[in-house]
Amino acid sequence: MRLADLLPFKYITIQCHDNPDADTIASGYAIYMYYKSKDKNVRLIYSGPNEITKANLRLLIETFKIPLEYVEKGTPIEDDxxxxxxxxxxxxxxxxxxxxxxxxxxxxxDHHQIEIDDMPLNTIIPGMGSCSTIVYGMLKEAGFEITDDAGIGTALYYGLYTDTNQLSELSNPVDRDMADEVPHDAALINTLKNTNISLNELEIAGVAMLRYSFNEDYGFAVVKSQPCDPNILGLISDFLLQVDRIKTCVVFCQNGDGYKLSVRSCVKEVNASELAAFLTEGIGSGGGHYEKAGGFISEKLFRDNFDAISPEIYLSNRMQKYYEMFEVIYAADYDIDIEIMETYVKKKLPIGYVKAKDMLPIGTPITVRSLEGDMDLTVEKDLIIMIGVKGEVYPNKLEKFKKSNQPLEEAYDYDKFVLESSYIPTIKNRLTGQNELITRYASVCVPKGEVKIFACPLDRYVKVFTAWDKEKYMLGKPGDYLAVRCDDLHDIYVIEKKIFGMTYEEV
Ligand SMILES: [Mn+2]
Structure with missing residues (x-):
């Protein structure tokens, strides 16, 4: 659905959720301003048992004169x-x-898990860090210029900021793009940040920490808080990690019609982002970074699936299960059993590459952004950026590149050469802040030599610390393939099931 699709309506009401937070207010306000600019009759409202009292939200509303009206439940709505x-x-x-x-x-x-699926007019993207990010994209698509004159930029930025624990639990590169681009008043954001917690919430945080539950075997803590602003969950979880015996934790509270989670890890064997996704699997959504992540569980979906247990018990059990189900493989010292594996050869699939110096002058600092995260590089004479079949990007040197790849004449086509990716990598000039799609400059090549591997499908979950990255693991799920190069039995890694089928064939 596009915002322009809705222009035939003359009267438009935008409703925020009950007990509004910054994200619902910001996204509602930005939509309001769009339709206002199109001369529509527009209202921005919210309802529920409580009127807004939080200091930061009052400040946001008053600063920009956001026309948010409180409408009591049961108030008759005029016909128009x-x-x-x-x-x-x-x-x-x-x-x-x-x-x-x-x-x-x-x-x-919305950006929460889909609960209502019988409304044909919708844009619901659960993987997004905030609804503000979605609205930002829709406004850009509609050709609406986003300035900060009426505070639209600041509001949207603050919506994302508060929904992702001060940007620390960002899970999507689209969120990162908005945080980088959107014009906003940094001084006001700072004031809002320091108007975040009330004395009452300070007490909630204190009480929550007193009532922690701790798992001795695996060193994780689960903490339930009284309903509070989601940012307080982040505050509590950051604090918990500093405890010597706590290695990972999840802190949660009731929030709207579900539970908001904050997840932390300080050990390399647990990726907080993946843990958050695991804790919310099938009943919500979760993600973020290796050390910090967040998530949301829909109460309805939780009740439908786990009616008899409390969310605390569910989360404790699920944490325990997470720890129990993984085998950790440290490739450098692992004896792999190739008896049970078959031999495969990698198909010669075309991939993309970019000569960095063709894009920007030598010496320019750049950030390459892909679904996997940001990578800072400097343009050098012989820097090549490769674009793999999963839309992943990695640096290479010209000489090494020539040795193992054959350039092709064909034009690069992202949709054709990338098997599975929803975010086209971008390149940002860090001197000017200018952003471009990397694919604009891409050419095509195929690998020269034959890569032979031994591989077998996994019947369990594994975490592989490869020989070249001892800090972060690769996750393997049942059905994915555990692989090792025939010429180096310590070069062990994981290949996703779908990618394996498309990129390898049995010898
Ligand atoms: Mn939100």
Whole structure:
């Protein structure tokens, strides 16, 4: 759904979720300003038992004169508005965290797990760090210039900022792009940041920490907090990690119609982002970084699946299960059993490459952004950036590149050569801040030599610390392949099931 699709409506109501947070207010406000600029009759409202009292939200609303109205539950809606369009922002019409008003035409813009699937007008992207990010993309798509004159930029930035624990739990490169690009008032963000917690919430944090539960075997803690601002969860989890015996933790509280989670890890054997995804699998969404991550569990989906247990028990069990189900392989000292493996050869699939100096002058500092994260490089005479079949990027040197690759005449086509990726890598000039798609400069090559491996499908979960990266592991799930190069039995790694089928063939 595009914002422009909804322009035929003359009366548009935008509803934030009950107990609004910065993200729902910001996304609602930005949508409001868009339709206002198109001369629509627009209202921005919220309902629920409580009116907004939080100091940071009051400050945000007052600074930009955000026209957010409180509408009590049961208030009759005038006909023009009822027959017009009703948009819920950062929530889903019909879900438990948004008070019901009768509306004839409904649209949903949200980043939570899909709960309401019978509304044809919707943009719901669960992997996004904030609804503000989605709205930002929709405004750009609509050709709406986002400035900070009316505070739209600052509001959207703050929406993302608060929904991702001060940007520390970002899970999507699209979120990172917005954080980099959107014009915002950094001084005001700083003031908002220091108006974050009330004395009451300070007490909530203290009480929550007193009631931790600790698992002796694996060194993890689970903490339930009373309902509080999600940022306080991050505060508690950051604090817990400093305890000598706590290696990983999850802190959660009821939030809207579900549970908000903050996940931390200080050991390399546990990737917090992956743990957050595991804890919320099938009932929500989670992700972030290696050390810090966050997530959300839908209460409805939780009840449907685990009716008899409390979320605390569920999370403790799930943490335990996570630890129990992995075998950790340190490739450098692992004796791999090749008896049970078959021999495969890598197909010669075309991949992309870019000569860095063709893009920018030598010496330019650049950041290459892909689904896997950011990589800082400097343009050098012989720097080559490779674009693999999964849309992953990695640096190479011209000489080494020539030895093992054959350039082709063919033009590079991302959709054709990348088997599975939703984010086209970008390159940013760190001197000017300018951003471009890396694919604009890409050429095509195929690998020269034959790479032979032994491989077998996994029947269990493994974490492989490869010989070339001892800090971060590769995750293997049942069905994925454990592989090792025939000419180096310590060069062990994991290949995803789908990628394996497309890129290897049996000898
Ligand atoms: Mn949100």
């Amino acid at each position: 508005w009822k027959k017009g369009l009703w948009i819920t922002a950062d929530c889903q019409y019909g879900a438990g965290n948004v008070t019901h008003f009768d509306a004839d035409n409904v649209a949903i813009i």
